[in-house]
Amino acid sequence: MPESTPAQSRSLTDWLCYLETQHHSAIDLGLERVAKVASSGQLCHSKATVITVAGTNGKGSTCALLEQILLAQGYKVGVYSSPHILDYRERVRINGQLPEEREFCRSFTAIEALREDTSLSYFEFGTLAAIWLFAEYSLDYVILEVGLGGRLDATNIVEPDVSVVTTVAIDHIDWLGDDLAHIGREKAGIFRQNGKVVIGDANIVSSVLECAQQLRCQQLAAGIDYNVECLANSWSYTSQALSYHNLPYPLLPLSNAATAIATLEQLGLDLDIASLQRAISQWQLAGRLQTLSQQPLVIADVAHNPQSADYLAKQLTLLAKGRKIVALCAMLNDKDMQQTVRPLLSLVDHWYVSGLSGPRGDDGSALAACLTSAANVVRFETVDMAYNAALSDLDEQSMLIVFGSFFTVAEAIKLSSAQA
Template sequence: MSAKSSQKAAVQAAWSLDQWLVYLGEIHPANIELGLERVAQVFQRLRLDLSQRTIITVGGTNGKGTTCAMIEQALLLQGKTVAVFSSPHLLDYRERVRVQGKMLSTTEHCQAFSKIEAARQDISLTYFEFGTLQALQLMADSQCEFLLLEVGLGGRLDAVNIVDADIAVITSIDLDHQEWLGHTREAIATEKAGIFRKGIPVIIGEPEPPSTLLAAAEKLRVKASWQGQEFNYQLCATGFNWSNATYQFIDLIKPLIPAQNASTALQVLSTLGLPLEQSFVHQLFSQTKLAGRRQIIRQNPTIMLDVAHNPHATRLLAKELSGQSYGQIIAVVGMLADKDIQQSLLPLVDVVDCWYCASLQVPRGAQAKQLVSVLSQGKLVLEFDSVKAAYGTACEIAQKDDLILVFGSFYTVAEVSTLLEDN
């Protein structure tokens, strides 16, 4: 190591986590650069041995985080050791890596970043690539039996895909990130199928899989389990029913996460050979939750946080809300400008009574007027300069039997979560 490199390493050794995160955002000209060559080269230099771990890679348009959370919770309940890599985070970067259900210390994160920096040398990495390698370093250090890897974007060219999965999971497929993944469900499915490996078990939670996903499964001769075929779920008045070739559960409590994702997670657990009993699944459903996903944070009025930010997610959200009884539903919404704003808001038009549209004060943030322009003027539609202002006004006017729904972006939910922490 040169004298200059040694000096740089000494300075970085004293960096805080915030300093590392600023650095990660500065060392590569683009936020996203799909491709595995650079990140794989650094991974090889790290010489991480993951061969004795069971690796479950989870891709999909929506539902990845909650599916991982339920698998993680089940493994913990059965006395297994498990580490999870998930993104993005809401409030704290350390949320991205959980070991035994808990975040690691800032010191451990900084030490792992130092190892990646030393290994990469002159290889340029994006923020997400650097963070993925750091997560893999932390997970390798943890010695956990099971590693859950959530795909950041797509699958085939996502940094997570440098690791071969023992089980691959596709939660859902719909339109999002089209500029990177393609403009049809078929094209997007091809990208997501990139996490498949020849002959491995693959769990498909998407109930209407595009033909390209079927073709990818056949080409690689994976051991595929399809939602609606090898495993099934049903929501009914008395609860949640689920079955596969081994199990049949009737009248379970409804899960706190979306039903489709809970069903997918159960099939993963069955594939792993974990013993499942009615009482265990009941406990699992009652304990599995994830911040910002159908998260009820207050009652009277009810306040729900949900990071839904694309048409598929808001369709599922609208379906769930339409079956519930509230006085009025007041939506506090802020979105990124590069999302499909019109098609994302449209599913909720018949469900929401009042719209409080907020400008997001972040890079790529949409202005409130962009949201207002696509909404029907037949209902109350108001424009606010900030999420804080929109949320504050909603809280002032809401009655006890109303629902305040905060959604549209991780940034929107994070801002309200911060307000709640400060109060």
């Protein structure tokens, strides 16, 4: 819709199209502009307890488990996460529900008025709109998933009560570089002086721990301040103050479940074991090891970097149950394709490679070049072509894994729904 269209008349689709054209860059890290708009509207004066979660992988699933546990305890909870898979409204959940489109339109209208002549990126505008929405409800907890990095991410304008770093690995090289120590410091940029922090990876890069020490943070770090013990049929979480035993193994990463528990410990919450067991057993998140079809077995996962692909490979050995594994992969051209496909090379029997549209999309040639050592590689122009071809070749002795990007998984989910 043209920019001259009255803000009150725009649909959500109109608004999203408008936001895509309002800034010179899709990603523009920095807090000055977004903080200026937030200050003018006094948007960051919430009485809710704020949990900010950063990390290369595991942010979304950690936020989802925190949300599920807190809701089960009767608290009012808001969650902001990104990116969405099918519907922009997925980026905000309030008490477990997606807001109506009209609520997003109201929030965008409010931010448009507040920003005046300040230019905001798509993500910055959406972050401010989410904060505005949360202020409309009397929430007990607000959970903010960092979009990119941490120190300069728009979510960092909000003062956290607990700051969480799940993992640190190489990703988003164009914005964060390829130095792990530097990336760790960027993600630890959500820490505050004397603040409460949780570090969810026992092998975290040392720069994250150094930042916590320099800021004199109250720290709960995996392998240092809390530990996970894995048994045959259950696992346990133990810290100096708390212990939970007989916890069920989740499909999503166990380390993220422990990170969520440590975060709740930092908040002073002592949970009954039954509710914790139930929450972990029911823990799931769209696009993360999501089953799209049982017959034939089709699973989608947004793994798009080496660390997440390594976890996917480990889970596939359990999920396949002797089946032949067929993979559909399409990736963005700024990702480390070579190292991302590496963990799956010995598992996958047949590769269907596809291109992705858009400015960061690969036409499939770069990805195919990373699979020269693999047998049975077929390249397609689009995800839908690759998906339909892969389905036609599946039988009861095989399964399909779709991965490589949020865009890839979104397309597979839409195709699966249309064929159901």
